[in-house]
Amino acid sequence: MAGRVEGRVAIVTGGAHGLGRAYCEGLAAEGARVVVADVDVEAATAVASALGRRGAKALPLATDVADEHSAVAMAERTVERFGRIDLLVNNAAVFATIPISRGGIEDISVEEWDRVMAVNLRGVFLASRAVVPTMKRQRSGKIVNVSSGTAFSGSAGRIHYVASKGGVVSFTRTLARELGPFGITVNAIAPGATESEAMGPAERGRLEKRAGERALARVETPADLVGTLLYLASGDSDFVTGQTLVVDGGAVMR
Numbered sequence: 001m002a003g004r005v006e007g008r009v010a011i012v013t014g015g016a017h018g019l020g021r022a023y024c025e026g027l028a029a030e031g032a033r034v035v036v037a038d039v040d041v042e043a044a045t046a047v048a049s050a051l052g053r054r055g056a057k058a059l060p061l062a063t064d065v066a067d068e069h070s071a072v073a074m075a076e077r078t079v080e081r082f083g084r085i086d087l088l089v090n091n092a093a094v095f096a097t098i099p100i101s102r103g104g105i106e107d108i109s110v111e112e113w114d115r116v117m118a119v120n121l122r123g124v125f126l127a128s129r130a131v132v133p134t135m136k137r138q139r140s141g142k143i144v145n146v147s148s149g150t151a152f153s154g155s156a157g158r159i160h161y162v163a164s165k166g167g168v169v170s171f172t173r174t175l176a177r178e179l180g181p182f183g184i185t186v187n188a189i190a191p192g193a194t195e196s197e198a199m200g201p202a203e204r205g206r207l208e209k210r211a212g213e214r215a216l217a218r219v220e221t222p223a224d225l226v227g228t229l230l231y232l233a234s235g236d237s238d239f240v241t242g243q244t245l246v247v248d249g250g251a252v253m254r
Contacts, residue, residue: 003031004234009082011035011074013065013127014092016043018196019146022222023089023229028056030230032087035078037063039092057082065092065123075130085134087233090124090145090168094161102157113160120164124171128186136182143179144232145172145188149248152190165190169244176242185241187232192248194220215250224249 010027014020016038028034028051038044041062048058064070094116135141148165176186211219228247
């Protein structure tokens with residue numbers, strides 16, 4: 001049987017680590033040709049090579065989504081290699097693999113606020129804008145943005161991160177309205193606090209403590225998000241757009 005995204009071309013930003021890597025692996029396992037776009041090109045190359053050994057077609061790209069020229073080059077290289085773009089997963093973010101402050105509003109510098117917004121919000125804008133012309137020509141395509149459950153619950157500390165992820169939700173709804181006439185869907189996934197290889201002991205301890213706040217009281221792993229991504233990437237969700245699906249084990253219910 002063919003995979004759920006057999007033959008489709010998928011770009012995953014921040015695809016070299018954590019959730020991004022899990023998304024790349026899940027898409028490749030279901031038959032997609034995957035572009036692993038990441039500022040960490042060595043890690044992106046390692047992920048692409050691992051996918052290639054499993055029989056998948058994968059392309060690593062050095063990509064800084066906060067830079068307009070880098071985002072455009074990402075889309076152009078993808079089309080040069082694979083001829084089309086069927087899916088963009090806007091996963092790149094400043095949070096786990098690039099640590100940020102945990103503190104009140106008075107503790108966060110303007111420079112750090114701007115850095116988080118540059119990647120987490122402007123990066124979603126730039127990457128989406130880069131792939132839209134190709135998707136419009138195809139009259140098809142899917143964009144999946146990665147928000148956060150904290151956009152709905154709020155979270156003391158890291159207000160810059162939470163605000164950026166709230167912006168992703170509004171961006172998703174608006175872009176879905178704009179691109180619907182072209183047969184392009186735009187949706188978002190809002191994970192809860194998720195296990196990452198970059199976490200230190202203190203962060204992991206907070207993660208385990210927060211697990212008790214969920215209806216499904218265990219630590220969330222990257223694998224928990226893959227099924228939702230495949231749903232939004234596949235034909236199963238062709239009549240779903242402008243939605244944000246919270247995948248956090250029942251910590252946030254709305």
